[in-house]
Amino acid sequence: MSAVIFVNTVIYKIFSVINPILNILWSMFLVVSSIAVKDLIRHVKDVLDEIQDNNIEKAREKLSMIVGRDTQRLDEPAILRATIETLAENFVDGFLSPILWYFIGYLTAKIFALDELITSLNFMLFYKTTNTLDSMVGYKNARYEKFGKFSARLDDILNFLPARLAFLFLCMGAIACSFNLKEGMRIFRRDRLKHESPNSAHVESFVAGAIHISLGGPVSYGGTQTERHWIGDGPNVFGVEKVFEGILLILSSSIFVAVLFGTALLLPLFQP
Structure with missing residues (x-):
């Protein structure tokens, strides 16, 4: 994690000497690369296309x-439950958390009079590196058990607020x-x-x-079956249309995230 931040800082310093505009372009590249909602939705739609073509094997492969x-x-x-579950999880992991940690970095830079751009990027990269390590080794990798548990716990901590x-x-x-909305709030409080x-x-x-669906239930990782709690009061068997509803909900929520944090970051530029 420290290596990623070190490399980013070195690149930032080099670009500062060459042309500060390069820093802006570099930061835009890193932010866009760290936000995964668009790619995730594209992959989810690939799964749905195979389902609608009655190609269950291809759908499993795409999933x-x-x-x-x-x-x-x-x-x-x-398969359909899994697509909605990964959409829900990645709304935090792949979208809200990177943006929030970028913003926290920005506030930290403001408070301690640091370089705003590099501090924001390093906060975001620290989160993304942790999240990537959790995905790679996590809790269930025997070879890297101790490191995996550490990265998983740290990822839990960094995602707690988002x-x-x-x-x-x-x-x-x-x-x-x-x-x-009312039912969403009720199931949220309960489950x-x-x-x-x-x-x-x-x-x-x-x-x-x-x-109005149910998620969770039995799931298998590495050949080991786990019985998860059911979440929700709706049916656990539903059609493709429910996944499209899930996509719409996540997309609309993402727009509100982008507008709020984008406004907060850009507003100081227009102050006298």
Whole structure:
């Protein structure tokens, strides 16, 4: 993690000497690269296309590119649940958290009179590196067990605030899309802790309530079956249209995130 931050700082210093505009372009590249919602939705749509073509094997193959669970034996309902669950999880991991940690870096730079751009980027990169390590080794990698547990715990800590802040943006998204806000809030309050991860069920529970489905249930990782709690009161067998509703909810919520934090970052530029 420190190596990534060191390399970024060196590149930033070199660009500062050559032309400060290069720093802006570099920061834009890093921010765009760190936000994964667009690519995730594209992959989810690839899975849905295979489902609609009744090609279950291809759907499993496409799904395996975006989830860590075993997909070889998943039936259609389990595939569709998995797509919504990964959408919900990545709203935090792949979108809200990088933006929030960039913003926290910006505030830190303001408070301690540091370089705003490099500090913001390094905060964001620290989060993204931690999240990537968790995805690669996590809790369940025997070879890197101690390091995996450390990265997983650190990832839980860094996502703690974003996962809870996500509730506010999901409420905005639900209102904008005319989904069931009241039910989303009810299921969120009841089911947000029904997951082995302290953060994952926060978004899943709201989404499940807002679009009236159930998520969770049995899941397999590395050949080991785990019985997860069911989240939500809706059906756990549903059609492709529910996944599109989930996409719409996540997209609309993401727009509110971008508008709020974008405004907060740009507003000082227009002050006298």
